Amino acid sequence: MMADRRPLFELHILPMFRALDAIHMLRLPPAKRVDLSSYDDLKNKHQDVLDFLNAASPMPPKSHGGPWPKEWIDLFTRWKTTGFGRLIKPAGSNFDLALTGPDRFTLSCDVLLPDGSASAWFSIIQATADAQVYEIVLEQPDGNPPAPTTITIEERLRGPLTTNEVVVLDSAGRHALGIPTS
Structure with missing residues (x-):
């Protein structure tokens, strides 16, 4: 069960x-x-x-x-x-927005997890013709973390994107990624 x-x-x-x-x-x-x-x-x-x-x-x-x-x-x-749980906003690194096909993109970054049982993902905040805004969130299960680990998280976007950039928010602030054309 x-x-x-x-x-x-x-x-x-x-x-x-x-x-x-x-x-x-x-x-x-x-x-x-x-x-x-x-x-x-x-x-x-x-x-x-x-x-x-x-x-x-x-x-x-x-x-x-x-x-x-x-x-x-x-x-x-x-x-x-269970202790009033909430998501954590971690810091990301190596942010990338890659063109992977006609009107198809992959948004990615590395996230340091406190341990291997934690998980992280992109959560969309705003998706309009004027803005694409995501934040990185982390879920930390209960217990003592055994060892930190770094993972790469990805989000697939379908276009056409009508904005000039995709924005990612994390604990360090705002990261703007220009829309690739090739």
Whole structure:
């Protein structure tokens, strides 16, 4: 039997909250107000949110798409019991955007993982005619890391790309890669 995956804020918790939920929670009196898009606020006010979800008249109300299913509440609870996990933004190196075929590109970089059980990937932030923006994210499983290891991560892009560059964000900042033509 596979063990339950550790819930992570960006992958499992944040997507459960809709824009409507966030607006409603920001309209509460200051003592009960929660910014549902903020890791720190949601972590610090986890019990308040759980109380809203489990109240006799739970939030969100049925008239606004609620209440949450038990599985979601269990996941939100497990997020706390597993240590409020979140993705890490590591540093990349050797950034490259290569033309691999007509209107086909491969974005790549090297990432130092704290150990071989960690994983990293490109997460797309914005994909419009004006901008292609990615960030590098890393998931670190629980436990003591045995030894660091460097891997190369890749993302395949299909064009035509109408922007002048592809941007990658990492812990060191912003890296702009020009679009290759040959």
